[in-house]
Structure formats: C-alpha cells, structure tokens
Amino acid sequence: MQKGFKRNFEPIKILTDSQVEQIHAASLNVLEEVGFKYESKKCLKLLEEHGCRIDYETMVTKIPPGIVEWAINKTPSSFYVRARDEQKSVRFGGNTLYFFNSAGARYVDIDTGIVTMPTLEQNNLGVIVSDALDSVHAFPSYTPYFEIEGVPPVMSCPVSCAQRHRFSSKPSRGAQPTDSFIWETQIALACGAQLMGCVEGAAPLSLAEDPCNAAFYYLEAGFPIYIASGSIMGGSHPVTIAGASVSHNAELLAIIVLLQCIKPGCGIIANNFVSAMNMSTGNLNFGTAAIALHQMAYNQIWHSLYKIPINNTGSAFSNAKFIDYQLGAEKLPLATASALSGANLIVLHGGVTAELAYNPILAIIDDDIANTIGRIVEGFDVNDNTIDPDVIKNVGSTGTFLNSKQTRTMWKTEDYMPKIFDKTSYQEWINTGKKTVVDKAKERYEEIISTHKPLQITASQDSRIDRILKEATQYYKKKGLI
C-alpha cells in the first residue's frame, strides 16, 4: 500500500466550536426545510423508505436531521482502495495525506501557452509520467485530459479510464456521465482493481440522474465513492464563505444520505471544489483567499465533527496560462492550507489555465511541491535522539555540526531535498546554462518517458479492455451518441 504522508500534528482550526455547530445546524436546517433534489425515482423511493419526505413532482426530498446524523455515523473514517498493483493501493482517511493528479481539457504548450487537443499518445505519456512520480498517489476521472483527439466525446471517460489502467498501476476514480460508470467499472474489475466511484452533485442542492445511477452501480460493484458538489461562490452558492459552507455542506450530506441508504457503511471521500467568481467576467477565479478559507473551514468540520475523509481540489488549477510565478502563487498557498487544515487528498499535479489545460512538465514540478508539503505535515520528532544534548556540547561555541554523526545520518529525514528546484549557486547556474525549473523539469520528463516502465497489464486484461471499449462504442452508437 502507498503510505502517503502522515500528519503528525493537529490540523489548523479557523472556526470556533460554536461556529462549527452553527454551520452544521444550518446545513441540517436546509435539508429539512428546503430539501434536496434527486433526479431519480429509484433514489426517491429508497429515501422515502428511510423516512425522508418526498415531493415526487418536484423530486425534492426533505431530509430529517436524524437521518443525516445516521448517515454521517454510518460513514467510516477511513477506507481502502485496492489498486491493480497491491503496493499502489491506498487507505483514505484519518491523518493520512495523499495527492491526486490534476487534469485539464487540453494539452498546453509550455513555451507558448497555446492549448491544443491532446493525442492519445500525449495522453498516455501524461499517465506514464504521473505513474513515475511518487507523490501522485491516485488519478481522478478523465485524467490527465478531458478530451482526446479522435475519441468521440461520449467515449472520452471510458477511454481515459482504460489508458490509466494500461499505463499506470495506481488507483483511479471513475466518472459518472452518460453511463460511463458501466464501462469504467468493467475495466477496473478486468484488471483486478477497485475504482473510487464518482457521485457529483449539481449545485445548488441537486443531484442529476447520471450520478444517481452511478451511485447504485459503483456501490453494487463494491467500490467506495468519491462525492462532490462543485460550485462557484456568488453563482451556485452564496457569495459569503459561511453561506457557501452551509450550502455545500448540505449538498454533500444529502449525497451521503443517499449512499448510506443504498449501502450502509460504504466508504466515502467528500471533495471540496468550490471556486470564487470573477465579478468582472463571471469566470472562475482560482487560488483566491476565499477558496482557501472555504476549504479550511470545510476540512475542520468534516475532519473533526463528521470524521469523514476529505478531498480538496482548490489547488488543482490556476488562472495562469504558463508555468510562472502566478501559477505557483495560486496553487501553492491553497495546497498548503489544505494540507495543514486536515485534507486527506489534495488535487495538485499538472493543471494549468483554469481547467482548460494540463501539462506533465508541471506535474513534475508539482511533485517537488507535494513532497515538500508532505514533509511539512509529517512534522518532526522531539526525543532524546533528535535533541541529543551531547551533540551541542561537543561542538560548543567553536566547532561545526557538519561533521557530526547526527548530521550525516539524519539530514535526509529532517528535510525534503527538491529534485527539480534549482539549488545551485549563482556561478554554477551561470556555468551550467542558466537552467530554469521548467528546463530541469523538461529534462526529467525526457528521462521518465525514456526509462520508466509502468507495471504492465496482462495480454488477456488488455484484450478484455479492448472488448469493453468496443461494447461501449456499440452501446453509444445505438443511443445515437456516436
């Protein structure tokens, strides 16, 4: 199993206990009085059997607080996702921090900022690079690219899932649109792996039919579920951080109620992907203070009160078009705030240009960032061995600690040494061609794609995936979607 990073100190809290209680109570109140729309009769019937009040005409369900509390209590504080390579499996929850690959619709040229449709080869290389990066622990749906040249849009999720299984042995999240969960489940099972199922709400306060169907399908397959309710403050959520926290909480709790009604005790990781709105253009703003605060409050509530594993997506993207100072300034503070406030999973590697684009060169740079953040949350040991007064006595006021056994044996674990960041002296930098971090990441990219060999699936698994994709193609052709 991949160990991830262990957080060895209490997560940062930005709310008082009474503020946490206030947001929780308001969320329960929204579900009881306003209700939540599940666009699936099958779901509505099930919820009715569990004591919810259903309006079948509007499909809005009023959920009593007791059922919400029951569902929270049924949800385990951690769960296991079996990868096709056992060593790459993960256990989400508790004090463990993992990193998710980010994604983008298209490929961005690092030097020009121009985005183009990625080829299947570019997609595969992106997966291989992330398979090689030790701080990428798992892949979300349609990663690294949402679109692939020559692949019909309705097939992009199944094909993306297939390629992730072919070129990486790390766990993946499935997708939910247009029955893609059928094919993705089959692909994972063919490889002997679990998926994280995907059930994403549509803010405000609703869940479309596709994710409702996906919930039944993925749970039937025995998979844990990733839930989300992506939104934008000032648009699909209130503009205040507190108000958006209540709306968002209510949406995720409503999904948890459904999942626990379908399969009590199922593992769930709840994602926070709430963005801010650019009030000049209506576009999504990434990397802002409001997003960081929303995520930190969310992490506190879900970690300390609900004890349900949590995922943060705020650091997955930036509005920057290049790998530049803005990109780092928008992604890093959010990722750090997420990690310090208790996130179990952070989406980070490779996303540029406001969800529009991805590049594996950035994923390589993000690997250093993820490892640095991971090292920070692990804290440091305070014991006789790490303090060791004799070391200080021996050096006194004239010597150096550089020649001590403590320095030689412990410096690597006390800090993380970045692989890509430039740490040369000025003169060395001049003498070695004035390489930037992007230049060094490009070199590492070439090294990875020429040397890294992902654990291969068997020939029969490969053939099975081909058959599943053909079956999916026929299915969508019959539906007139291809």
Next chain:
Amino acid sequence: MSDILAKLKEIVLNFDIDNAESVAKEAISQGVDPILAAGALTDAIREVGDKFGCGELFLPDLVCASEVLKKAFPIINEAIEAKGAKQTSLGKVVIGTVFGDIHSIGKGMVATLLYAAGFKVIDLGINVKGEDFLSAVKEQKPDILAMSALLTTTAMEQKRVIEGLEQEGLRDKVRIIVGGSPINQEFADSIGADGYGATAPEGVKICKRLLGIEK
C-alpha cells in the same frame, strides 16, 4: 595483512570517526607497511570524493570521512616518518579562508577533495591573515595556493594576498586559485589569480590543469 587494509578502508567508507584511531593503531601494531596503510585511506577518501562529485554522497558524508582521516592519518604518518619513507603526491596545496572570513565549509570541501585526488594539502584554516599565507608559501613551497572567501567584503583580501606575494617576489613561485560565492572568473582574472572554480570538484580540476596533470 589485507584484512587490516580493508578495515582501514571501511572506517572511511563507513564514516566511523569513533574507531578511526584504534584501527590505525591496530594497523601499525600488526606491522603493516604504513605507506600501504596510507594508500588504503587515500583510496577510500578518493572513493568518497568521487561519490560526492557524482551526487551519490553528500556534504556530511564527505566531512565525516575527512574527520576519519584527520584522526587516523597522524598515527600512520608517524609510522611513515619513523621508517624514513616518503609518500608521493600530485602536488602540494596550501589552502585557507582569507582574513575576516570565518566560513570553512567550502574550503573544507576543496581540501578534502584535493586530498582525495592525491594532493598533499596544508590547511591553514579560516580567518587566515595575509602574512600567514605569505609565510606558508615561503616555508612550504606549495605548488598551489588556494584561497576561499564567502563574503563580498572579504573577497578583496584575496587580491591583497596576491599583491603581497608580488611584493615579496613569490608570485611566480606558486599557482593561485580562488573560490567562494562572490567570486567569478572575471574577478579571478582581475586580481591576477591563475584559476577559479565555482564548485569544489571544479577546484580540483583546475589544480590538476594548472599542474599539467589533466588538460
């Protein structure tokens, strides 16, 4: 005999500062040829230096291996002198950090790597006054004088030492290399140094080049 030579190598490769003296004494008491004993230590520190140069080992490893040598070598050298034998070397280097500057790490790295490469190294330490550099050049007659400065304010001290050597008529008797973070090739040229290295391994290469050992 080969066991004790292997043991001498091991104390360096294992950075075993605590047992350095006792293993050196054990070697001499077993009657091992002290030149061979010195060779074993030198081979080992060269291996450490090479691994440091290619990024396999790191500064604390280099420094700790050097500490092993500092403890073991006086014992071996005493036996060499008692025997009246002489060690060969690529050349003699006097090294130090200039007056006003107490930075020792870079200078120590260069000294260790020079030693590992086969040079005889006389380390004057840190905060070395100009007159002490001049005396060392007069007395030790080194092939190379290596000066380190880590501060922009002390870099000019390198120039003053070179001027002192010129005034004493010693400048053409010794090759001079300079290094340190504020130093670059342009500065080295401007003060009349013969060479400049941006890193410790580069410093060793420059020394070899200046003595015609490597191109």
